[in-house]
Amino acid sequence: MNRRNLIKTLTLSLGGAIISTETLGKIADDTFLYKLPANPRHQPLKKTVTAITLGAGNRGTVYSNYAVKFPSDLKIVGVAEPNTFRNDKYTKTHNISQDNRFNTWEDVFKRPKFADAIIISTPDDMHYYPCMKALEMGYDILLEKPIAPTEKECRDILALAKKQGRIVAVCHVLRYAPYFVKMKELLAKGAVGRIMSVQHLEPIEHTHMAHSYVRGNWHNSKKTTPILLxxxxxxxxxIKWVIDKPSKEIVAMGGLTWFKAENAPAGSTNRCTDGCKVERECPYSAIRQYHDKMGRISVLDVPNELTEKSEKQKYILEKLKTSDYGRCVYRMDNDQPDHYIANIQFEDAVTASFSMEAFTAYHGRRTRVFGAMGDMVGDMEELVVTDFKTGKQTKFKPQAEDVEGYKNSGHGGGDWLLVKDFVQAVAHQDPKMLTSTIDDSIESHIMGFMAEKSRKTKKLEKIKI
Known part of the structure; x- marks a missing residue:
């Protein structure tokens, strides 16, 4: 397909999203700005969809903030959260009645069903049981990824969802990001001809790695889930979504190399606040990250009444003296790999290579697609398609609005687009509104489980769906 025909035929339905030529705006020679149009499948709601949130942390807050912006679409009527600070804050934000505040997810299900849906944003290892209970009680579910920590549990949830006839939307939010929607559309329309192979890089960014997977909630795979999931x-x-073919086998390698005690610099201490002699020059300094730059401090539960920067910094410094976020990255009980590669064979001899890297100064996925008639290169800021026949390049730049208060989330604006489709799906009891139902998402989870098995056994593993 040459460049002229490619531009003329950009109209394709992709489950919950549609791109059309009317959304393209030429901003320079061979460069187009675009955004997703309104989904024509969406219909006016007869009533507001109600939901209960299990887990009022970062992800639970991101999804539920849709209700603050669009109260006629979604109303949060209950919350379960053992952290008092977060429970209080969440309750105030959504004006939740005291009767509908709970300490644990189990407490929610002691009551008869009192909402349309459940948002499950508990820790990874606490997805399975609340999801199964919610399905048993007839709730539709917005389920944060990963679905569950084991293959069996994922399959159990899928089976029960089918049996109960309930909607389970997995929060694979990248499927809703305009950047990836356009990537899939272009490839399906033959922009590079037959797809031969894909290279995909996830640069975690070094301080994000230290924050979440060395010091943070996911530092220990045995207590949560492996980093690949x-x-x-x-x-x-x-990768699976854009290739759109069944995966067949996978082989993976990687491990924890740097964030270990043997690499601790001379003069370092157990905590950055213990008088560490190299703290000022350490790229992973907790004092620099949280106190000086005040980055990623939502995990420290800074009280709202602290409005002055100096007050917040004083509070943060004290938190660093007692929480894991103040510990030396070389002296944590972490076991998550800091670099990881996986090679995947798909049907029709399509191959894909995936690389997860902690040691980058940047984030934002990078993808290269190699086809018989062209190639595609993207970095979440733009997609560049090169036509082998003409040598011409065409660039596509997405316009996407990130969630308010969570700019640069790395999800390309997909978070609220997912919630919007979920609300429509629940209101009209139509899972076709979604592109990430559990039926669609199960295969990539199986790929992840087999990759971990391969990494540990050092053998190629078959993928059986």
Whole structure:
């Protein structure tokens, strides 16, 4: 397909999203700006969809903030959160009645069903049981990834969802990002001809790695989930989604190399606040990250009444003296790999290579697609398609609005687009509104489980769906 025909035929339905030529705006020679149009499948709601959130942390807050912006579409009527600070804050944000505040997810299900849906944003290892209980009680579910920590549990949820006839939307939010929607559309329309192979890089960014997977909630795979599922199941899912063929086998390698005691610099201490002699020059300094730059401090639960920067910094410094976020990155009980590669064979001899890297100064996925008639290169800021026949390049730049208060989330504006489709799906009881139902998302999870098995056994593993 040459460049002229490619531009003329850009109209394709992709489950919950549609791109058309009317959304393209030429901003320079061979460069087009675009955004997703309104989904024509969406219909006016007869009533507001109600939901209960299990887990009022970062992800639970991101999804539920849609209700603050669009109260006629979604109303949060209950919350379960053992952290008092977060429970209080969440309750106030959504004006939740005291009767509908709970300490644990189990408490929610002691009551008869009192909402349309459940948002499950508990820790990774606490997805399975609340999801199964919610399905038993007839709730539709917005389920944060990963689906569950084991293959069996993922399959159990899928089976029960089918049996109960309930909607389970997995939060593979990249499927809703305009950047990846356009990537899939272009490839399906033959922009590079027959797809031969894909290279995909997830650069975690070094301080994000230290924050989430060395010091943070996901530092220990045995207590949560392996990093390939906790962080990169998005990426396996996107690779599978754009190739759009069954996966057959996978081989993986990687491990924890740098964030270990043997690499601790001379003069370092157990905590950055213990008088560490190299703290000022350490790229992973907790004092620099949280106190000086005040980055990623939502995990420290800074009280709202602290409005002055100096007050917040004083509070943060005290938190660093007692929480894992103040510990030396070389002296944590972490076991997550800091670099990881996986090679995947798909049907029709299509191959894909995936690389997860902690040691980058940047984030934002990078993807290269190699086809018989062209290639595609993208970095989430733009897609560049080169036509081998003409040598011409065409660039596509997405216009995407990130969630308010969570700019540069790395999800390309997909978070609220997912919630919007989920609300429509629940209101009209139509899972076709979604592109990430559990039926669609299960394969990439199996890929992840087999990759971990391969990494540990050092053998190629078959993928059986």
């Amino acid at each position: 906790a962080k990169s199941c998005h990426d396996l899912d996107i």
